[in-house]
Amino acid sequence: xxxxxxxxxxxxxxxxxxxxxxxxxxxxxxxxxxxxxxxxxxxxxxxxxxxxxxxxxxxxxxxxxxxxxxxxxxxxxxxxxxxxxxxxxxxxxxxxxxxxxxxxxxxxxxxxxxxxxxxxxxxxxxxxxxxxxxxxxxxxxxxxxxxxxxxxxxxxxxxxxxxxxxxxxxxxxxxxxxxxxxxxxxxxxxxxxxxxxxxxxxxxxxxxxxxxxxxxxxxxxxxxxxxxxxxx
Amino acid sequence: xxxxxxxxxxxxxxxxxxxxxxxxxxxxxxxxxxxxxxxxxxxxxxxxxxxxxxxxxxxxxxxxxxxxxxxxxxxxxxxxxxxxxxxxxxxxxxxxxxxxxxxxxxxxxxxxxxxxxxxxxxxxxxxxxxxxxxxxxxxxxxxxxxxxxxxxxxxxxxxxxxxxxxxxxxxxxxxxxxxxxxxxxxxxxxxxxxxxxxxxxxxxxxxxxxxxxxxxxxxxxxxx
Numbered sequence: 001x002x003x004x005x006x007x008x009x010x011x012x013x014x015x016x017x018x019x020x021x022x023x024x025x026x027x028x029x030x031x032x033x034x035x036x037x038x039x040x041x042x043x044x045x046x047x048x049x050x051x052x053x054x055x056x057x058x059x060x061x062x063x064x065x066x067x068x069x070x071x072x073x074x075x076x077x078x079x080x081x082x083x084x085x086x087x088x089x090x091x092x093x094x095x096x097x098x099x100x101x102x103x104x105x106x107x108x109x110x111x112x113x114x115x116x117x118x119x120x121x122x123x124x125x126x127x128x129x130x131x132x133x134x135x136x137x138x139x140x141x142x143x144x145x146x147x148x149x150x151x152x153x154x155x156x157x158x159x160x161x162x163x164x165x166x167x168x169x170x171x172x173x174x175x176x177x178x179x180x181x182x183x184x185x186x187x188x189x190x191x192x193x194x195x196x197x198x199x200x201x202x203x204x205x206x207x208x209x210x211x212x213x214x215x216x217x218x219x220x221x222x223x224x225x226x227x228x229x230x231x232x
Numbered sequence: 233x234x235x236x237x238x239x240x241x242x243x244x245x246x247x248x249x250x251x252x253x254x255x256x257x258x259x260x261x262x263x264x265x266x267x268x269x270x271x272x273x274x275x276x277x278x279x280x281x282x283x284x285x286x287x288x289x290x291x292x293x294x295x296x297x298x299x300x301x302x303x304x305x306x307x308x309x310x311x312x313x314x315x316x317x318x319x320x321x322x323x324x325x326x327x328x329x330x331x332x333x334x335x336x337x338x339x340x341x342x343x344x345x346x347x348x349x350x351x352x353x354x355x356x357x358x359x360x361x362x363x364x365x366x367x368x369x370x371x372x373x374x375x376x377x378x379x380x381x382x383x384x385x386x387x388x389x390x391x392x393x394x395x396x397x398x399x400x401x402x403x404x405x406x407x408x409x410x411x412x413x414x415x416x417x418x419x420x421x422x423x424x425x426x427x428x429x430x431x432x433x434x435x436x437x438x439x440x441x442x443x444x445x446x447x448x449x450x451x452x453x454x455x456x
Contacts, residue, residue, distance in 0.1 A: 050316055052455075073322040084317030086245065088252040093245075100241040101321035103234070127252070143317070 001026045001151060001182040002047070006056035009042050016042045018206035019056065024199075026150075029176075029183045031193035031214065034203035035230050040186040041080075043203065044155045047184070048078045060151055074102070076151045077144030081159035083136045084143065087129035091120055091139050094128060095146055102147035114142040118172055134165025141172055145181075152176060154185040158192060170196065190226060191219050202229045238323045242331020246305075247338060256304050260343045264297035268351055282355045287416035290351055291409055294369065295376060295402075297347075298340045302380040303397050305336055306388035315388075319454065329381060329450035336384075337377035344369045357420065364419045368435070372412035375439040376405055382446035386453045404442075411435040 004022040008015065016039045024030045034040050045051040047058055049069035058065045065072050078084070085094050092111060099107040115121040118138040128136060137157060144152060157173075158166055173196050176183060187193045194200060194214050200222065201211035209229040250256055271289045275281070309315035318328055348369065352359055380401050387396040402409075411434040418428045425432075 048320060050319060070322050070324070073320055076320075078316070078320055080313075080316070082313030082316070084314050084320070085312075086249050086314055087312060088249045089245070093248060097241055097245045098317070098321070101238060101323055 001028070002058065002060055002184070004043075004047075004056070004058045007043070007046065007053050007058055008055040009039070009046060009051070010054045016206055017046075017053075020203075020206075020208060022201065022208060022211075024182055024184060026182055027180045029185070029196060029198045031197035031200045032184060032186045032203055033188065033190055033193050033200065033226060034186075038203045039206045040203055041155055044078070044080075044153045044184065044186060048076060048153050049073055050078075074147070075149055076153055077147070077149035078153045078155070079137075079140050079144045079157050080155040081157065083128075083140040085128050085136065085140060088127060090127055091115060091124045091131075091142075094139070095143060098143050098146055104147050110146060114146055117145075117175070118142045119168070132165070133160050134162065134168060137161060137165065137169060138172060141169075141176075145176070150182060152181050152183040152185075154183065156186055156188065158187060158189060166192070190222055194219055194222055202226055204229045235324065235327055238321075238327040239330040239334065242318075242328055243334040243338070246332065246335035250335075250339065256301050257339055257342060260297040260300050260339060261346060263300060264293040264343050264347045265350065267293040267296060268347065268354060272354055277355055282357065283417070283420045286351065286355045286357065287413045287420065290347075290416060291372070291413050293347060293351075294340065294344060294373060295405070295409060297343050298336075298373065298376050298380065299398055299401070301336055301339045302377070302384045302401070303387075303394050305332055305381060306384045307393060310388045325451040325454060326447050328454070329385070329447060332385075333377055333381040333446075336381050337374055340373040340377055341370065344373060361419050361422075365416055368412055368415045368419065371435050371439055372408060375408045375435070375442060376401075378439065378446055379404055379408075379442040382450055382453055385450060407434055408438045408442075411438065 002024040004020050007017055007020040009017040020043060032040055042051065046053050047060065047065060049065050049072050053066060060072050061075050063071050095111045096107065099111065104110050112121065115124050118141055120135060120139055120142065123131065123135065128139065131139065157169060161169060170192065177196055185193065194217060197214040199211060200214045202209050210225055268289065275285055277285060306315065309318060348362065348365065352362065383397055383400040387393045387400060390396045411431045414431045415428055415435060418431065
């Protein structure tokens, strides 16, 4: 579903990505971990067509993100630590806006469906600024899945969430994983990342240093590998 | 039709959000009103000098108040992180430009709707000239919002973004502002259409050229 080949990105003289090769299959959940500045967000931004690669290319569903960004945008949903929502609008108004932009058919029914999915239907007519951080993040997921994208890109979705909100978001992520969507999630939390993923990868120094199946991997072993990769 | 629906969605979203807070409109209106009042007292306007000075004062009020709105147009999106959501939408970026431009124009036009009658009363001007001045105001603010929306998108990615917009916009908008001031003055003086023809041509020409340029180049202006 996602093929990344020789992807590089430089900001002036600073090379952030130094030749990323990555394959993520249809319906696979990949967790990408790495220290600050490793290039996780940059990689997701390139896949989301928000930033251009310096070299190499990435294909999503066989479509190049560099050559056909508008076509790629239709098939992806992005959740980041920023909600991409309008605080002064209600949940329904936010979703109506994005639904119109994505030409979502039967929009009102779909809005009700996704709001129930993230357990926010009862607050649908409240302005987003009145929501807690956890509720905003759940609404952000509703926004990202509104147009039923095949690929979900999640950039540190747990940032700023308390324990309860993290547990609710984890449940939503598990539903996403079960829905057959292809998901790439970046996180600093190795345990959470390991728990929901099919496969984990470690990005360090602009390169993928390790990747392997998440199922059956012990978290202590994963921590050890992570520490080695980051140190090396 | 689909393109126009996207344009309408962006414009409606901006106006809906503004309606909730009225932050930008209030700031624009109060600023424009203060300009009128300050100039009224500073220049001690009387009937004989009002017609010479009022066109300039009006356009200072419209453009400076408009600058406040244009500055907030993309900065709000950037600061709350919704700009990325907007850019992620699978639409032609020119639809985003047009939608934002229409919302900016609507706010400038709304300020003008309140400011024009106030200025006519304040400066004791004849209301007979009002309909044609409304046309000039509509075209002038359209051109200003058109090029201003493009520069607002460019400035939002710079460090001194709020300072950058006026520095970029006013030099480019000089022909527009001059033609709008000359037309407003000419209409107040009761000049015939033929005598003002070249200013009409400049105003409409500016609108057409810069609207087309902004429409075509917006995709590059909004890039990271």
